[in-house]
Amino acid sequence: MVLSLVIKGQPNEDAVLCTSDKTYTLRSVVLSNSVLVVTPPPAGSTTNSSNEDIVIRDQLHEVLELMPCLPKLQKLNGLLRGREYDEGQEETEGMEDGMEDDRPVKRPKFTYEDAREILQASDNELSRGLKEKRVLTLNGDLRPIAAPHLTTILELLLNYLVSLSLSHASAPVEELAAALEDDHDIKRDISRQVMTWFGEVKNGRWQLDVNTTIKEVGLGILRTYKDDPIAEDEFLQKWRSTVGDTFESIVDLKLLSGNYLTSPKPFTNPPVLMLVYFPASALPPDPGARFADLFLTRSRWKADDITPFLADIVVDNKERDKLLLKFARAITDSEGVWYTARAKYNG
Amino acid sequence: MIIPINIAIPGPSSVRQLPPQFAQFGTGEVVLVELQGALEVDGDLKDQVVGKLSVDIETKKPSLRIGHHLLEGKLVTLPKPLAVMHRAKVAVSTTEGDAMDDSDQTLDSSPPQWDIIAVVKRKMVFAKRPMPMVGRVLPTAPVDIPSSGLE
Numbered sequence: 139m140v141l142s143l144v145i146k147g148q149p150n151e152d153a154v155l156c157t158s159d160k161t162y163t164l165r166s167v168v169l170s171n172s173v174l175v176v177t178p179p180p181a182g183s184t185t186n187s188s189n190e191d192i193v194i195r196d197q198l199h200e201v202l203e204l205m206p207c208l209p210k211l212q213k214l215n216g217l218l219r220g221r222e223y224d225e226g227q228e229e230t231e232g233m234e235d236g237m238e239d240d241r242p243v244k245r246p247k248f249t250y251e252d253a254r255e256i257l258q259a260s261d262n263e264l265s266r267g268l269k270e271k272r273v274l275t276l277n278g279d280l281r282p283i284a285a286p287h288l289t290t291i292l293e294l295l296l297n298y299l300v301s302l303s304l305s306h307a308s309a310p311v312e313e314l315a316a317a318l319e320d321d322h323d324i325k326r327d328i329s330r331q332v333m334t335w336f337g338e339v340k341n342g343r344w345q346l347d348v349n350t351t352i353k354e355v356g357l358g359i360l361r362t363y364k365d366d367p368i369a370e371d372e373f374l375q376k377w378r379s380t381v382g383d384t385f386e387s388i389v390d391l392k393l394l395s396g397n398y399l400t401s402p403k404p405f406t407n408p409p410v411l412m413l414v415y416f417p418a419s420a421l422p423p424d425p426g427a428r429f430a431d432l433f434l435t436r437s438r439w440k441a442d443d444i445t446p447f448l449a450d451i452v453v454d455n456k457e458r459d460k461l462l463l464k465f466a467r468a469i470t471d472s473e474g475v476w477y478t479a480r481a482k483y484n485g
Numbered sequence: 486m487i488i489p490i491n492i493a494i495p496g497p498s499s500v501r502q503l504p505p506q507f508a509q510f511g512t513g514e515v516v517l518v519e520l521q522g523a524l525e526v527d528g529d530l531k532d533q534v535v536g537k538l539s540v541d542i543e544t545k546k547p548s549l550r551i552g553h554h555l556l557e558g559k560l561v562t563l564p565k566p567l568a569v570m571h572r573a574k575v576a577v578s579t580t581e582g583d584a585m586d587d588s589d590q591t592l593d594s595s596p597p598q599w600d601i602i603a604v605v606k607r608k609m610v611f612a613k614r615p616m617p618m619v620g621r622v623l624p625t626a627p628v629d630i631p632s633s634g635l636e
Contacts, residue, residue, distance in 0.1 A: 141492055142489075143489075143490040143492075143601075144487050144488060144489050144490060145487070145488040145490065145599075146486070146487050146488075147486065148486065149486070155490075171519050171520060171521050171522070171610075171612075172519070172520050172522065172523040172524070173517050173518065173519050173520075173608070174517070174518040174519075174520065174524070175515060175517060175569060176503075176507075176511075176515065176516045176517070176518050176538075177503070177514055177515050177516075178502060178503050178514065190504055192503060192504070192507065192516075192538065194518075194524075194535060197523060197524060199523075201567060203565070254487075255486075255487060
């Protein structure tokens with residue numbers, strides 16, 4: 139394996155160092171002592187003294203320290219804004235290139251290479267990030283797929299797996315893509331890309347990643363309950379019926395952790411739990427702002443309830459606990475540990 | 486902007502190596518020497534002799550003689566390894582003796598490149614106060630500042 143390292147960043151950003159799959163922040167550390175870099179004399183040196191000579195190449199007063207960090211992909215949201223690909227855009231987008239010249243200048247392309255140049259993330263992290271944000275590559279242009287359209291495609295794929303009696307562990311990609319194109323005008327290229335996001339495609343066969351797919355379908359349903367909550371049972375019922383008999387057993391609220399809030403419905407007996415769509419991905423990436431936002435939403439959080447909303451901004455649990463110490467106050471009572479805001483500005 | 490960093494650690498046979506007694510303090514190509522304070526030189530740094538660095542064969546302790554002062558050092562393992570980087574194609578001041586083409590105009594526009602020339606896990610530390618010399622001469626390697634000058 140060839141080790142490749144790069145330093146990335148725009149002039150106004152703090153530089154990071156990327157390997158092929160990880161990102162590190164670069165921090166300058168000033169040394170109180172000085173460090174001499176000593177080497178053999180350069181070849182062809184004019185100092186014609188003995189072999190034993192060594193030379194001081196440089197005197198250093200600082201070193202750069204690397205700390206593992208998360209890839210800085212937040213900018214992607216802004217960069218991709220307004221580029222969403224939705225159902226029904228097939229006609230205009232599918233147009234042959236020959237016509238482009240006469241038409242008004244289209245929005246310039248934003249390619250993978252552009253993203254690679256701008257974003258402070260390693261290549262692997264960037265590819266994964268694009269996959270997780272469900273970004274299509276259409277003629278080299280990066281286009282995030284509209285969430286409802288994605289849900290539609292996934293539901294169709296699940297239905298066709300059943301109606302064509304295909305195994306979800308190994309389904310023929312072309313057959314599925316053709317079915318979606320013929321019956322629903324969904325371009326093969328798009329179905330194919332969606333299949334790679336939700337499973338593995340090898341030798342023309344698609345192995346469905348069941349959990350990820352079921353989760354995405356669940357998210358699709360949950361997304362419509364942003365403002366009016368839905369009862370847990372009703373939601374699960376809807377989710378199960380959408381994914382069909384085969385995958386019914388996979389449906390579990392845990393799959394959606396970090397995407398919803400629960401609250402008991404008042405005046406009900408037995409208590410009914412209400413769900414509302416609340417995705418961690420829509421919260422600010424900066425820890426301070428994230429906590430402020432979380433504590434505005436709820437004044438106190440159970441440990442288990444708040445952690446899913448921190449998972450995407452920390453490298454590991456240790457760092458998460460550090461953030462909790464810094465930005466939240468822990469209170470223990472009979473129900474367990476609660477976190478509240480550290481500073482209260484209710485003067 | 487993307488600045489590539491190349492791994493350019495020379496093979497053991499390719500370049501001139503440090504005398505073997507120093508290699509244990511770093512690598513065959515680079516040793517880091519930590520001093521309290523800094524080296525101060527009046528005037529031109531080029532080709533000046535700093536002092537004599539030697540390693541005791543039995544105790545493996547390094548010592549550095551600068552003028553009439555003797556510094557005793559020790560081997561310290563770095564908490565984290567350090568990569569020594571060198572700007573690969575750079576303007577005027579660094580002139581590695583070996584051939585480097587002078588097509589500087591094209592280089593100016595392209596982003597700088599850095600080479601990692603060594604990964605160092607240990608350093609030689611001189612943390613004690615210097616001792617005045619008592620007229621003893623040590624067997625040695627003189628330390629020079631190279632004619633190419635400091636960066």
